[in-house]
Amino acid sequence: MTELTQYQQPNEVALPSIIQTAAKDMNGAMTVANGIVGTSFVPQHFRGKPEEAAAAILYGATLGFDPLTSLQQLYSIGGKPALYSRAMVAVVLSKGHRIWTVEDSPDSVTVAGQRKGSDNVEQITWTIERAKTAGYTSNKNYQRDPHAMLYARASGDVARRIAPDALLGLAYSAEELQLGEGEGTVSTQRVTADQFVKPDPAPTAETKGQDELRAAIQGDTGEAPSDAQLRKMFAVLKENGLEGRDEALGYVAETIGRPIESRNELTRQEVSKVLDSFTPAPEEN
Template identity: 40%
Template sequence: MTNEIATRDEQHTVATQQPNSLPAPAPTEGTTALMAWAQEASLAYDMAQKLAATSFVPQSLRGKPGDIAAAILAGSELGMKPMATLKSIDIIQGTPALRAHAMRAVVQRQGHEIELVESTDTHCIMRGRRKGSDTWQTIEWTIDRARLMGLLSKDQWKKNPKGMLVARTTGELSRLIASDALHGMAYVSEELEGTVHGEIAQPRAPLSVAALTAPPAPAPAPEPAAADETHQVTRDDQPPADGIWDAEAAEDSVDWPETAQPGSGN
């Protein structure tokens, strides 16, 4: 009996000590990269807090250290240094975007080619080709195309149509020949500024459960007729033979229940 107890104690000791003796699993490549990115993000945020109130930060980012840190990280993925990033990335309606000159720089740094062929106030022609390719791609933007898209009412298009045409052509050409070099930041800020958005409907007050389940209010009782008044039934009181709704008669009526008013769809 004593030997059995001793054996069980030894087995219990081995079982409790075995997990602690196992080596820690080696970090995967993804985990290592994520840890390095987290350290970089922490450093970027510390830097952003110091820069948030300076004039080196664009107005759309000033006073927003979180957005500044995100811009610095995004610029780092594109191969840009922090200060260059702050002069090259705009936040347009909550979406980060590169300025046209910065997008050309990113594409050209990867070895792709972009050339300006012709540029005026009414049209812009640019061409480009991927690194190692012999085929040139040509993109043209005209003022008529901008008019069809409703862009000419924008302030920047009125003041600088030539520059806006160059920016639009740059964005379209860069996406065509080197979308992989942009890392998800595929639009220049001038394109987002010219985007036409639909109207935003005004929010309605939320409905409560009580309002949804409450029975309809009773219709007001009609006024009693005078004792000496009688109701003459004439052909005018009858519904039309062809079944067409008499709208004027419906509007003049006062005894429609609240839950079945004409024209209400109920």
């Protein structure tokens, strides 16, 4: 009887460690989500939705993303997570695999990939004709930038083919869902070809850590800026009358020569370039 009484006590039943860890992580993710879902650095579909944001943060952590990167790159479509193809490529590269562009023309894009330690090379080609056959050409996202969508399909297909384990079995990219595949739809910003990762075909060292992963996602191999460097940049922008987010990002984009949507896209070298733009040139003797 004593043994039965002890067995029925709920407090004495130990939860599996994986559940305990998940509960702890969820509490942490909710704390972060509540702190940022009201900011302009979070995409509109996560604004005011801390539970959705926390789930994305948890899932992104399994892929190696920090919270803000998770919210920028992950989408929930019909209850299934989806990533932009450029993010898929970044994850695969961070695991030491290779992906490179073989052909890149207005009407055809060929992307190849090689799994680390394998001699086999996977190659995928998407052409305008193939897109027509698939029924993509009537989609407004395809019509806006067909070349970018061809690259997205080719690079996403290669990434999933050579390293499905690195991507945790993701079934779709956000671009595929934009074109009408999968379950449901996703509302996203325009994706341009310049935003995609285009690695050199020559072998590169395996990237490590969040800085390299974030840089790969943004298509730049530069080192990520420190928090102190970013604080200094925004302080200087404010001192020079650029207090609004749009004004500040507009000035930064003009200075570094490429469009950006958040400070997370900047490299250390680009932040230095912005700071240098406010430094008076030395007077000539």
